[in-house]
Amino acid sequence: MQALNLPAAFEAQMQQQLGPDYPAFAAALATPPPVSIRLNPRKPGVDTAGLLPVPWCETGFYLPERPVFTLDPLFQAGAYYVQEASSMLLAEAVRQTVGRQKAYDGQRPLKALDLCAAPGGKSTLLASTLPPYSVLVCNEVIRSRVPVLRENIDKWGYANVVVSHHDPEDFAPLAGFFDLVMIDAPCSGEGLFRKDPKAVGEWSPEHVTLCAARQGRILAHSAPLVTEDGWLIYSTCTYNDAENGQAMQWLSDHGFKNHPLDLPADSGNAWGVTERVFGDNVGYQCYPHRVQGEGFFISVFRKTASAAVPVAKTRGFKSARLVHHKQVGTLKPYLRNADEFSFWQKPNDEILAVPIALEKELVMVDGALRSKGFGIEMGLFKGPDFLPNHALALSTELASNLPGVDLTRDEALHYFKKENLVLPNAPRGWLLARYEGLPLGWMKNLGNRTNNYLPKDWRIRMEIPEF
Numbered sequence: 001m002q003a004l005n006l007p008a009a010f011e012a013q014m015q016q017q018l019g020p021d022y023p024a025f026a027a028a029l030a031t032p033p034p035v036s037i038r039l040n041p042r043k044p045g046v047d048t049a050g051l052l053p054v055p056w057c058e059t060g061f062y063l064p065e066r067p068v069f070t071l072d073p074l075f076q077a078g079a080y081y082v083q084e085a086s087s088m089l090l091a092e093a094v095r096q097t098v099g100r101q102k103a104y105d106g107q108r109p110l111k112a113l114d115l116c117a118a119p120g121g122k123s124t125l126l127a128s129t130l131p132p133y134s135v136l137v138c139n140e141v142i143r144s145r146v147p148v149l150r151e152n153i154d155k156w157g158y159a160n161v162v163v164s165h166h167d168p169e170d171f172a173p174l175a176g177f178f179d180l181v182m183i184d185a186p187c188s189g190e191g192l193f194r195k196d197p198k199a200v201g202e203w204s205p206e207h208v209t210l211c212a213a214r215q216g217r218i219l220a221h222s223a224p225l226v227t228e229d230g231w232l233i234y235s236t237c238t239y240n241d242a243e244n245g246q247a248m249q250w251l252s253d254h255g256f257k258n259h260p261l262d263l264p265a266d267s268g269n270a271w272g273v274t275e276r277v278f279g280d281n282v283g284y285q286c287y288p289h290r291v292q293g294e295g296f297f298i299s300v301f302r303k304t305a306s307a308a309v310p311v312a313k314t315r316g317f318k319s320a321r322l323v324h325h326k327q328v329g330t331l332k333p334y335l336r337n338a339d340e341f342s343f344w345q346k347p348n349d350e351i352l353a354v355p356i357a358l359e360k361e362l363v364m365v366d367g368a369l370r371s372k373g374f375g376i377e378m379g380l381f382k383g384p385d386f387l388p389n390h391a392l393a394l395s396t397e398l399a400s401n402l403p404g405v406d407l408t409r410d411e412a413l414h415y416f417k418k419e420n421l422v423l424p425n426a427p428r429g430w431l432l433a434r435y436e437g438l439p440l441g442w443m444k445n446l447g448n449r450t451n452n453y454l455p456k457d458w459r460i461r462m463e464i465p466e467f
């Protein structure tokens with residue numbers, strides 16, 4: 001790997017920040033970035049024998065080299081997410097904060113917001129790490145980035161996740177609603193220089209100033225959303241004090257108290273994560289010469305100021321009405337624990353399954369946000385026929401006894417090319433395409449041919465090599 005052509009002002013900043021460690025840091029930037037994945041605990045199937053674990057995340061593993069992920073049906077099925085290892089430190093932050101709050105167990109759903117969510121790395125981690133009875137709202141402000149977030153959330157397959165597309169200020173009606181707000185802020189991206197050399201070209205001191213100001217605006221809109229005693233986690237992929245230090249200071253000046261994490265310690269701590277102290281605040285920085293990962297920063301705060309107590313304005317969903325009971329009989333066999341769900345029809349006739357335990361919280365989110373999707377997208381009635389949705393096939397709530405066909409790797413990849421497979425011995429009607437037991441999507445066997453119902457935007461475009 002070639003040494004990066006770093007901007008002089010960045011080099012000077014890092015020399016000052018790292019002192020004698022700077023040459024090791026610069027040398028690490030000239031080495032290939034480690035490749036890591038995080039497993040979906042609800043979609044087992046990845047063989048981790050011989051893989052090195054990511055020390056701070058029990059579902060994280062390093063791969064010896066970078067495969068072509070697109071050509072792995074397990075990746076397409078949502079069995080794992082490709083995530084840079086340092087950012088998995090969020091798992092430990094969650095474990096040490098909301099994860100310890102036993103009071104939430106089954107009592108009152110925990111409400112979490114991932115405000116800057118696309119493409120969904122932190123969101124999928126949160127979905128798997130938060131206590132089981134949680135509502136997780138994953139928001140992305142940039143319209144063109146919402147589809148990739150939606151796709152990654154659908155693949156992950158959790159029924160408690162809402163995907164929304166809003167500006168942070170649109171969340172104002174949900175003031176005081178969230179027990180946890182995650183701000184993985186848009187930043188100068190210094191920590192990604194090795195993985196994404198394009199980020200080097202985008203860096204300038206002016207861009208850092210712009211990012212810091214944008215983060216200030218995001219924090220100002222986020223702070224009121226946290227309930228009293230609730231948590232706010234701030235993270236970036238930069239080393240820049242003008243962003244990280246300033247954001248922490250803003251939080252401690254506006255009703256939040258910094259919460260140090262308890263990381264395995266020696267003088268520099270056994271994981272290699274560096275504690276960075278800014279006045280009374282402490283944050284945690286990953287540097288590529290000290291950890292197997294990129295430059296990630298994380299800091300945890302708890303709200304001490306009082307917060308508005310949100311009240312429900314409506315009793316039912318604004319954007320959906322209950323499904324006719326005659327149709328419920330068709331829908332229930334698709335779900336493992338169907339009695340735990342209620343079924344709702346949207347104005348465009350699409351049907352949602354909503355976890356009954358989370359209904360009250362989801363009604364409040366539905367009332368406050370215009371642009372969002374929640375629950376499991378079940379599908380659509382067309383006359384007497386029911387057309388199941390792709391998201392239902394990927395849902396971890398899908399019943400396990402539905403008719404399906406186990407595909408070979410080659411067949412699975414042709415399924416993902418959206419080709420119509422020839423399956424002479426398969427039963428007629430709707431079938432799940434499966435790979436190593438994991439559902440991939442729907443097919444309909446008409447006898448002389450099998451139609452492929454993979455959404456066309458999900459089709460893989462690369463050529464499939466001969467195996």
Ligand SMILES: C[S@@+](CC[C@H](N)C(=O)[O-])C[C@H]1O[C@@H](n2cnc3c(N)ncnc32)[C@H](O)[C@@H]1O
Pocket residue numbers: 115116117118119120121122123140141142145168184185186187214218
């Ligand atoms: C660091 S990325 C998020 C990465 C994501 N959390 C993950 O782990 O995959 C920051 C996100 O903030 C979004 N963003 C940009 N400007 C924003 C703003 N003014 N308010 C909120 N989000 C913004 C970007 O579109 C981007 O998706």
